[in-house]
Amino acid sequence: MKPSExxxxxLLVLLIAALGFAAMPFTDWLTLSAxxxxxGMMLFLMVAGLTLIFGLMDVxxxxxxxxxxxGAFAAGTVFARFPQxxxxxxxxxxxxxxxxxxxxxALLSGALGFGFERVAIGRVxxxxxxxILLTTGALIVAEQLAIVIxxxxxxxxxxxxxxxxxxxxxxxxxxxxxVVAALFGLFVFLLLQGILAHTRIGIIxxxxxxxxxxxxxxxxxxxxxxxxxxxxxxxxxxxxxxMWATYAATVTASLGSDLTVLIFIxxxxxxxxxxxxxxxxxxxxxxxxxxxxxxxxxxALLSNILLMAAILLWRPRGLLAAxxx
Amino acid sequence: xTEQPLLVLKGVHTHIGRYHILQGVDLEVYAQRVSVLLGxxxxxxxxxxxxxxGLWHASAGEISFDQHRLNTLDPPAIARLGIAYVPENMGxxxxxxxxxxxxxxxxxxxxxxxxxxxxxxxxxxxxxxxNLPAGTLSGGQKQILAIARAMMLPRRLFVVDxxxxxxxxxxxxxxxxxxxxxxxxxxxxLLVEQNxxxxxxxxxxxxxxxxxRIVHVSSMAALAQDEALQTRLxxxxxxxxx
Numbered sequence: 127m128k129p130s131e132x133x134x135x136x137l138l139v140l141l142i143a144a145l146g147f148a149a150m151p152f153t154d155w156l157t158l159s160a161x162x163x164x165x166g167m168m169l170f171l172m173v174a175g176l177t178l179i180f181g182l183m184d185v186x187x188x189x190x191x192x193x194x195x196x197g198a199f200a201a202g203t204v205f206a207r208f209p210q211x212x213x214x215x216x217x218x219x220x221x222x223x224x225x226x227x228x229x230x231x232a233l234l235s236g237a238l239g240f241g242f243e244r245v246a247i248g249r250v251x252x253x254x255x256x257x258i259l260l261t262t263g264a265l266i267v268a269e270q271l272a273i274v275i276x277x278x279x280x281x282x283x284x285x286x287x288x289x290x291x292x293x294x295x296x297x298x299x300x301x302x303x304x305v306v307a308a309l310f311g312l313f314v315f316l317l318l319q320g321i322l323a324h325t326r327i328g329i330i331x332x333x334x335x336x337x338x339x340x341x342x343x344x345x346x347x348x349x350x351x352x353x354x355x356x357x358x359x360x361x362x363x364x365x366x367x368x369m370w371a372t373y374a375a376t377v378t379a380s381l382g383s384d385l386t387v388l389i390f391i392x393x394x395x396x397x398x399x400x401x402x403x404x405x406x407x408x409x410x411x412x413x414x415x416x417x418x419x420x421x422x423x424x425x426a427l428l429s430n431i432l433l434m435a436a437i438l439l440w441r442p443r444g445l446l447a448a449x450x451x
Numbered sequence: 452x453t454e455q456p457l458l459v460l461k462g463v464h465t466h467i468g469r470y471h472i473l474q475g476v477d478l479e480v481y482a483q484r485v486s487v488l489l490g491x492x493x494x495x496x497x498x499x500x501x502x503x504x505g506l507w508h509a510s511a512g513e514i515s516f517d518q519h520r521l522n523t524l525d526p527p528a529i530a531r532l533g534i535a536y537v538p539e540n541m542g543x544x545x546x547x548x549x550x551x552x553x554x555x556x557x558x559x560x561x562x563x564x565x566x567x568x569x570x571x572x573x574x575x576x577x578x579x580x581x582n583l584p585a586g587t588l589s590g591g592q593k594q595i596l597a598i599a600r601a602m603m604l605p606r607r608l609f610v611v612d613x614x615x616x617x618x619x620x621x622x623x624x625x626x627x628x629x630x631x632x633x634x635x636x637x638x639x640x641l642l643v644e645q646n647x648x649x650x651x652x653x654x655x656x657x658x659x660x661x662x663x664r665i666v667h668v669s670s671m672a673a674l675a676q677d678e679a680l681q682t683r684l685x686x687x688x689x690x691x692x693x
Contacts, residue, residue, distance in 0.1 A: 326554070326559075326561070329547065329551050329555065330555070332546060332547060332551075333544045333547055333551075333555055336545065336546055337542060339526075340542035340544070341555070342526040342527050343506065343526050343530055343536045343538070344555050344600075345530035345531045346527055346555075347525075347527045
């Protein structure tokens with residue numbers, strides 16, 4: 127891919143932000159942009175693993191939403207277990223409980239991902255129809271399991287006290303939690319990019335996304351690598367679910383399935399197998415959702431589908447498709 | 452020839468889907484020699500190489516490499532025996548830099564300076580392109596990168612599929628020099644090559660395939676001298692190539 131081909135999608139994100147700027151008052155634009163960035167970063171956390179899983183092993187995992195759901199419930203459980211930390215007015219205790227919630231989400235979803243890859247996914251490599259049937263069924267089972275464990279009703283997820291409320295910047299209200307979510311998502315993106323660009327394992331993963339067969343012919347075993355990526359992807363989805371539930375202040379068993387269409391839109395827009403593409407795709411979806419929700423609420427539900435269609439007309443393989451995909 | 456062959460294929464059959472491609476291939480490759488596999492398009496040359504590498508499964512027959520039975524091993528295990536593969540499409544990772552492509556050809560400890568310097572001395576253009584994405588290289592430069600990657604570790608066998616396909620004559624000369632240096636260094640090479648002049652220059656032994664079987668085995672020199680045989684087996688002659 128030529129450098130200019132990488133630059134254009136970045137310019138597209140800036141163009142969307144500029145269009146939003148031109149279409150609404152500055153304070154609204156600032157508030158909505160912050161909301162869009164936070165939403166985009168949380169979506170990125172959820173999809174980063176999914177896109178690598180598809181890129182490496184051609185696995186379509188429709189059960190990815192289950193990791194989001196369980197991560198969200200894990201966070202809700204941790205918040206409920208330590209109400210004094212949630213209610214504390216000390217910011218370090220607030221960040222500690224948020225970190226604990228994210229850790230619990232990562233551990234639970236990562237462990238589920240490990241088991242799911244071992245028991246189910248490993249049996250359906252190379253068979254897309256069976257992958258779709260198996261993983262869609264698994265999502266339904268996971269949703270029912272969440273109902274059995276946490277009940278059918280929505281569980282409130284209280285934000286830590288210090289992260290409630292807003293900053294006022296240039297007259298615009300920016301929610302504190304959104305800033306934290308955006309910064310955390312950006313940190314994870316930079317960490318992932320660093321690992322993929324500068325470590326041997328990251329280079330093998332990138333090579334595997336391009337040409338799995340050649341990587342194996344060079345003496346590297348892809349299967350254990352894939353299992354590792356699957357677990358890491360599930361853990362990240364769990365963290366994304368935890369951040370999302372805290373942002374939405376509630377969690378239900380259907381959270382993962384509700385988000386499944388959205389996360390696949392992000393992966394398709396970004397280009398299958400591309401972490402950088404998913405990052406840009408998530409930002410686009412976050413910004414467009416917020417701008418359109420404000421400017422033309424009736425179009426809000428349709429906006430992401432239209433965005434995906436437009437991107438695919440421009441680049442049929444997505445913004446930054448990896449390798450030969 | 453009295454020494455034991457390094458690689459032996461005995462009655463190897465390979466099916467791809469419902470197609471029966473290899474129909475009992477018998478082939479021997481001797482250490483420190485260049486064995487050239489020739490044949491018309493569709494004769495089964497690439498399938499033979501891919502079956503040796505474990506990328507296609509042999510449905511019958513035996514493939515042995517220095518006491519190891521390759522049929523039972525997967526591609527990573529076969530590669531770790533010291534078999535380097537340069538496929539027809541070169542297998543270059545376009546999104547990775549030249550450095551990263553070469554790094555994938557090394558062992559767990561990464562670059563060994565002496566080896567790296569040796570390879571870069573053989574292919575100076577790789578030093579110039581060191582941090583560029585491999586996708587920006589020309590076809591010939593990619594082929595050089597693929598061969599350099601295969602040379603990043605000491606190898607017991609190089610399996611190379613049509614390295615000169617689609618390359619400009621100047622680049623063919625560069626590759627020929629590289630293979631001649633490998634040969635002088637005592638490398639064992641199994642080469643599929645459509646460019647008969649290059650095959651004749653490099654090859655010690657020749658095997659010709661037709662319809663999924665080896666139909667002729669001789670020294671390369673003998674085949675290169677027999678125009679009638681070349682025409683009968685390959686549909687062309689060395690003279691027509693020059």
